Amino acid sequence: MGSRSRERRSEAVQSTNDSSALSKSSLAARGYVHDAFAALLVPGTARRAPLIHRGYYVRARAVRHCVRAFVERTCAAPGSPRAQILSLGAGSDSLYFRLKTAGRLAEAAVWEVDFPDVAERKAQRIRDTPDLCALTGPFQRGDPGSNLCFESSDYRILGLDLRQLQRLDQALAAAGLDAAAPTLLLAEAVLTYLEPDDAAALIAWAAQRFSNAIFVVYEQMRPQDAFGEFMQQHFRHLNSPLHGLDRFPDAEAQQKRFLQAGWTACRAMDLNEFYRCFLPAEERRRVENLEPFDEFEEWHLKCAHYFILAASRGDSLSQTLVFPPSETFPRIDPASPSGVFPASVVTGDTQGPGLRRYGHASVLLSPGVIFSAGGFGEQEGRHCRVSKFHMLLRDSDFEWKGNQIGSWGTGAQWDGRLYHTMTRLSDTQALVLGGRLSPVTPALGILQLSYEKEDNSSEDPNVTVTKFGPEDSTLSRWRHSTTEVSCENQKYLFVYGGRSVAEPVLSDWHFLHVGTMTWVRIPVEGEGPEGRHSHSACSWQGGALIAGGLGASEEPLSSVFFLKPITCGFLWESIAIQPPITPRYSHTAHVVNGKLLLVGGVWIHSPAVPGVTVIDLSTGLSFEYQIDTTCVPWPLMLHNHTSILFPEEQQLLLLGGGGNCFSFGTHFNPHTVTLDLSSLSARQ
Numbered sequence: 202m203g204s205r206s207r208e209r210r211s212e213a214v215q216s217t218n219d220s221s222a223l224s225k226s227s228l229a230a231r232g233y234v235h236d237a238f239a240a241l242l243v244p245g246t247a248r249r250a251p252l253i254h255r256g257y258y259v260r261a262r263a264v265r266h267c268v269r270a271f272v273e274r275t276c277a278a279p280g281s282p283r284a285q286i287l288s289l290g291a292g293s294d295s296l297y298f299r300l301k302t303a304g305r306l307a308e309a310a311v312w313e314v315d316f317p318d319v320a321e322r323k324a325q326r327i328r329d330t331p332d333l334c335a336l337t338g339p340f341q342r343g344d345p346g347s348n349l350c351f352e353s354s355d356y357r358i359l360g361l362d363l364r365q366l367q368r369l370d371q372a373l374a375a376a377g378l379d380a381a382a383p384t385l386l387l388a389e390a391v392l393t394y395l396e397p398d399d400a401a402a403l404i405a406w407a408a409q410r411f412s413n414a415i416f417v418v419y420e421q422m423r424p425q426d427a428f429g430e431f432m433q434q435h436f437r438h439l440n441s442p443l444h445g446l447d448r449f450p451d452a453e454a455q456q457k458r459f460l461q462a463g464w465t466a467c468r469a470m471d472l473n474e475f476y477r478c479f480l481p482a483e484e485r486r487r488v489e490n491l492e493p494f495d496e497f498e499e500w501h502l503k504c505a506h507y508f509i510l511a512a513s514r515g516d517s518l519s520q521t522l523v524f525p526p527s528e529t530f531p532r533i534d535p536a537s538p539s540g541v542f543p544a545s546v547v548t549g550d551t552q553g554p555g556l557r558r559y560g561h562a563s564v565l566l567s568p569g570v571i572f573s574a575g576g577f578g579e580q581e582g583r584h585c586r587v588s589k590f591h592m593l594l595r596d597s598d599f600e601w602k603g604n605q606i607g608s609w610g611t612g613a614q615w616d617g618r619l620y621h622t623m624t625r626l627s628d629t630q631a632l633v634l635g636g637r638l639s640p641v642t643p644a645l646g647i648l649q650l651s652y653e654k655e656d657n658s659s660e661d662p663n664v665t666v667t668k669f670g671p672e673d674s675t676l677s678r679w680r681h682s683t684t685e686v687s688c689e690n691q692k693y694l695f696v697y698g699g700r701s702v703a704e705p706v707l708s709d710w711h712f713l714h715v716g717t718m719t720w721v722r723i724p725v726e727g728e729g730p731e732g733r734h735s736h737s738a739c740s741w742q743g744g745a746l747i748a749g750g751l752g753a754s755e756e757p758l759s760s761v762f763f764l765k766p767i768t769c770g771f772l773w774e775s776i777a778i779q780p781p782i783t784p785r786y787s788h789t790a791h792v793v794n795g796k797l798l799l800v801g802g803v804w805i806h807s808p809a810v811p812g813v814t815v816i817d818l819s820t821g822l823s824f825e826y827q828i829d830t831t832c833v834p835w836p837l838m839l840h841n842h843t844s845i846l847f848p849e850e851q852q853l854l855l856l857g858g859g860g861n862c863f864s865f866g867t868h869f870n871p872h873t874v875t876l877d878l879s880s881l882s883a884r885q
């Protein structure tokens with residue numbers, strides 16, 4: 202790399218601090234954390250989205266947890282040497298000011314290092330802000346030409362490149378850092394910006410230099426899966442690529458890395474585990490209710506792609522249990538796969554517009570006609586709640602072709618809902634129930650969609666939207682399921698679960714009589730499933746199979762229930778599964794030859810990527826199948842998608858899917874993909 206492009210990359214890396222500082226300031230402004238200083242340390246303001254707030258919240262809490270463990274251990278013992286916190290790549294972080302106001306720096310001091318420009322800007326901002334100066338007390342600049350930009354009795358800011366270890370070492374010693382004193386080294390979202398060899402040298406230097414220390418790291422991992430690839434693409438586009446993720450792809454590899462570099466104890470975990478095991482349930486509830494929120498998939502995926510690590514060494518600190526063992530987060534090791542379902546593209550760019558959307562619904566209207574409606578996606582070059590319908594039509598050569606169509610006539614129009622359900626009524630009609638416009642605005646009313654295509658006409662087909670039925674609260678829900686069931690030879694739609702503005706999960710159900718379009722009461726015996734949304738539901742033997750979902754407290758579920766038809770109603774039966782399946786949600790499901798297939802989705806208890814879980818409904822035995830994505834454009838995100846089964850052809854079409862991936866942008870799967878299920882019949 203030439204010196205100009207090295208410089209540009211270095212500027213890009215420095216600007217990651219600006220974005221991070223604005224997010225931290227927005228986080229505090231919305232009440233997620235108490236931090237009166239974040240806003241003072243950054244010029245300007247930005248209001249971040251709830252998903253970004255949650256991501257930064259869990260990061261702040263994870264780092265705070267480690268800092269507290271260190272401070273409590275080192276500042277408790279009277280007469281012990283002054284503790285030191287050395288923040289590497291500190292950027293505009295407000296840690297010093299938070300510790301100072303909390304009275305935590307009586308026996309401790311803070312050193313910060315960042316590139317000279319970043320360090321100088323921060324020092325200047327502190328000097329210019331009376332509220333900050335009041336906390337630092339008297340201060341001075343370092344000598345001209347020195348790396349010291351700011352110096353007070355307990356706070357120093359140094360402008361240095363972390364890749365120049367000798368200079369770093371000398372400058373820190375000159376600024377009074379005592380290598381024998383208990384030291385916390387903090388690298389919050391920093392090491393992945395260094396080339397792996399530079400990061401390795403820094404970790405090894407710290408282990409050699411500090412005899413009694415804790416090294417805390419927060420950063421990205423899991424580069425190989427779809428979300429990980431999307432995350433890496435984002436940082437590459439920013440010209441600040443993430444380094445070292447392939448060498449240290451998970452928490453275990455990170456632990457090993459530190460132990461091999463001279464640290465004597467180390468524990469790392471992903472942020473899902475940290476959130477569930479180290480934050481009290483009450484605090485989680487507080488945060489989960491701060492803002493309307495409906496991006497669970499990407500919240501969990503984001504947390505699965507970051508880790509918090511604490512490595513320690515030395516007489517006293519190596520015994521500090523920053524993360525005491527926790528029993529409450531069961532890790533489920535993926536069962537060895539029983540087979541593979543190869544994926545291939547069915548509609549490329551030349552076969553009409555793709556279905557670049559998520560949170561939509563799809564139905565098979567007739568053998569070669571798949572109709573999709575709603576969701577959030579790309580339309581006319583914009584990201585929006587899509588108003589156009591999508592048809593996938595199979596021609597006489599058995600090739601699928603996509604087409605976007607608008608609604609017709611002067612009547613009702615598509616209202617822009619997502620997370621609704623859609624059920625086939627006839628070869629040309631579908632019924633839409635529930636859904637939402639925003640997380641605080643449910644979609645109102647039942648919609649009937651009628652699709653018309655004149656035979657041999659070259660005109661585009663039309664869809665008419667008819668709104669009917671009372672706008673009652675029964676359907677003020679989304680992320681629910683609608684399943685065709687039958688009772689005494691009558692067909693009903695069984696609407697179950699979901700969430701609403703007032704309820705994070707719903708556990709109620711309703712039967713819609715299809716002939717008369719009226720809600721009816723049908724007796725249901727047995728203990729029903731716990732409330733959930735984003736579960737799967739499919740018709741089986743006249744009843745409905747409900748699987749997984751996200752439960753109360755935002756916990757993925759593994760239970761599978763059968764709403765079984767009995768003489769004059771239904772009975773809830775729980776299905777025992779062996780081995781137990783990994784809790785998941787936002788998947789789709791189908792029954793093929795007495796086997797329930799759970800396709801894709803999101804889970805947080807396993808490091809593997811959810812493929813297809815197959816449950817034999819007669820024995821309860823479960824098997825894992827991987828999805829081979831080598832022949833499809835990557836990344837392919839299998840959540841918020843829909844799927845249509847073609848049992849005779851042993852094919853499963855996967856349509857749309859993706860989501861708003863944290864600060865990395867929005868991903869839409871570009872193509873419709875098919876899974877070849879033929880290896881399933883080989884097991885029979």
Ligand SMILES: C[S@@+](CC[C@H](N)C(=O)[O-])C[C@H]1O[C@@H](n2cnc3c(N)ncnc32)[C@H](O)[C@@H]1O
Pocket residue numbers: 214215216217218221222289290291292293294314315316319361362363364388389390391394395
């Ligand atoms: C994403 S920001 C994080 C800032 C801060 N740790 C926080 O969490 O708010 C990454 C920071 O690391 C700094 N950084 C990256 N590489 C560095 C290097 N080689 N030397 C000094 N600082 C570096 C950047 O300038 C930037 O301030």
